Amino acid sequence: MDSPGSPSLASSKGVLAEFLTARRAAVTAAEHGLPEPAYPRRVPGLRREEVAQLAGISTDYYTRLEQGRARTASRSVLAAIGRALLLNDDQQQHLFHLADPAMPEPPDEAEQQVSAQTLRLLANLVDTAALVLGRYLDILAWNQLGAALLGDLSALPPKHRNYVRMIFIDPHVRAMQADWPARAREAVSSLRMAADAYPNQSRLQELVGELSLHDHDFRTWWSQHLVTVHPFGHSQVDHPIVGPFNLDWQALTSVDDREQVIVLITAPPGSPDHAAIRRLASWARRRCLQPSHPASC
Numbered sequence: 355m356d357s358p359g360s361p362s363l364a365s366s367k368g369v370l371a372e373f374l375t376a377r378r379a380a381v382t383a384a385e386h387g388l389p390e391p392a393y394p395r396r397v398p399g400l401r402r403e404e405v406a407q408l409a410g411i412s413t414d415y416y417t418r419l420e421q422g423r424a425r426t427a428s429r430s431v432l433a434a435i436g437r438a439l440l441l442n443d444d445q446q447q448h449l450f451h452l453a454d455p456a457m458p459e460p461p462d463e464a465e466q467q468v469s470a471q472t473l474r475l476l477a478n479l480v481d482t483a484a485l486v487l488g489r490y491l492d493i494l495a496w497n498q499l500g501a502a503l504l505g506d507l508s509a510l511p512p513k514h515r516n517y518v519r520m521i522f523i524d525p526h527v528r529a530m531q532a533d534w535p536a537r538a539r540e541a542v543s544s545l546r547m548a549a550d551a552y553p554n555q556s557r558l559q560e561l562v563g564e565l566s567l568h569d570h571d572f573r574t575w576w577s578q579h580l581v582t583v584h585p586f587g588h589s590q591v592d593h594p595i596v597g598p599f600n601l602d603w604q605a606l607t608s609v610d611d612r613e614q615v616i617v618l619i620t621a622p623p624g625s626p627d628h629a630a631i632r633r634l635a636s637w638a639r640r641r642c643l644q645p646s647h648p649a650s651c
Contacts, residue, residue, distance in 0.1 A: 366422065367420075367421060367422030368422045368425055369452050369549075369550045369553055370419065370422070370425060370426075370449075370452040370453055371419065371420050371421060371422040372579065373448070373449065373452055373550065373579050373581075374419060374420050374435070374439070374449075375420050376577060376578055376579035377439045377441065377445070377579060378399050378400050378402070378405055378420075378439060379397065379398050379399035379578075380398075380399060380439075380578060381399050381400050381438075381439055381440050382398075382399065382400070383400060383404065385440060386400075386404075386408060386438075388400075388404060400438075400439075402416055402417050402420060404438075405435065405438045405439065408434075408437070408438035409431070409434040409435045409437070409438040410434055411431060411434065411435075416435070419435075425453070425455070426453045426454070426455050427453055429450060432446075432449050432450055432453055433446065435449070436449055442582065444581055444582045444583045445581050445582070448547065448550070448581045451550075451551075452550060466488045466489070466492075466494055466611065466613065466614065468486050468494050468495040468614065468646075469608075469610050469611070471610075472486060472495065472608060472610075472614075472616065473495060473646075473647050475616075476495060476496065476497040476500075476616075476645065476646075477497060477645065477647070479497055479499075479618070481499070481620070481623075481628065481631055481632055481635060482497075482499065482618055482619065482620050483496075483497065483499040483500040483502070483503045483618075483619035483620075483631070484496065484497045484499070484500050484616065484617065484618055484619070485500050485504075485517070485616075485617045485619075486608070486614055486615070486616055486617075487517060487605075487614065487615045487617060488613065488614060489548055489552070489613040489614075490516065490518075490545065490548050490555075490557060490558050490561060491516055491517040491518045491541065491544055491545055491548070492512075492515060492516045492517075493507060493515045493516065493517055493520075494614065494646070495645075495646040495647065496645055496646045497645045497646075498635070498638045498639070498643055498644070498645045499619075499631070499634065499635050499638060500619070500645070501638065501643045501644060501645060502595070502634050502635065502637060502638035502641075502643055503591075503593070503619065503634065504520065504526075504527055505524065505526045505527065506643065506644070507646070508644045508646070513560075516561060517541060518541045518542070518544075518545050518561070518565065519561060519564070519565065521534075521537060521538050521541050522538060522541075522565055522568065522569045522571075522572055523565070523568060523569075526594070529592075530591050530592055530593055530594075531589070531590075531591060532589075532590035532591060532592050532598065533589060533590050535571075537589060538571065538572075538575070539575055539580060540582070540584050540587070542572060542575040542576055542580055543580040543581055543582050543584070544584070545558075545561075545562070546576065546579060546580055546581055547581055547583075549562065550579075550581075562576065584605070585604060585605050586602070586603065586604040586605065587602075587603055587604075588600065588601070588602055588603075589601045589602075589603060593630075593634065595633075595634060595637050596630045596633045596634045596637070597630070599621070599626065599627040599630035599631070600621065600627045601619050601620070601621055601627065601631075602619070602620050602621060602622075603617055603618065603619045603620070604617070604618050605617050606618065
């Protein structure tokens with residue numbers, strides 16, 4: 355879904371060039387101790403020649419990378435560029451991936467299936483909310499406590515059952531996040547990594563187009579090419595049923611499908627936060643709230 359004013363997923367320059375351009379704009383001369391010129395900079399961030407100088411490569415070569423005229427580089431050159439752009443470890447690995455000529459082929463757009471073993475795991479979890487996220491953070495499966503936390507997922511159309519979409523557009527999920535900016539930026543980062551791997555998939559283009567039109571923060575963060583891996587974290591929520599409490603979450607890659615992630619949401623046993631989760635689970639059972647693959651209620 356391409357619309358005027360919405361960020362593109364992939365230009366003719368390619369995702370490597372777009373990533374370098376976005377990250378260069380995020381680094382200031384002062385961060386490298388470079389003197390400011392006598393005349394104002396026309397664009398934010400470093401100039402191409404400054405990145406090239408800091409990386410120890412020619413300006414022409416770096417320019418060709420940013421313009422998409424060169425689509426790969428050696429790891430040593432990429433590492434030097436990463437240092438010049440002040441990339442963190444996750445961003446540096448992402449840069450290596452984007453410059454890899456053996457990037458994977460786009461995935462089949464067919465619906466992703468969750469294995470019976472994974473569904474059984476979700477159903478057997480106690481006092482743990484669980485979700486299975488697909489390649490574009492579509493929520494493919496959930497247990498009863500997961501539905502109690504995020505809302506009645508079974509009532510949503512499948513295309514609206516997407517974690518990034520929900521955290522920006524769904525009023526319940528957005529309002530529940532006491533630390534919404536941090537959680538939303540993490541979601542954008544995860545989606546950006548999927549987009550850079552498979553930029554031309556229609557499902558992804560539709561989702562990014564909708565969010566770009568709807569939310570200024572999404573447009574801003576998307577254009578910055580935020581990339582950070584978050585395998586675990588901490589979140590503060592204010593749930594309309596049980597009130598405010600804290601959660602720990604971790605994301606585990608599924609063994610049988612590397613494009614599926616199992617997200618487990620917990621709290622330390624015996625803590626007030628765990629008591630809140632138990633109250634939420636009790637409420638979900640009374641309401642007979644449906645998991646993605648219910649047996650009986």
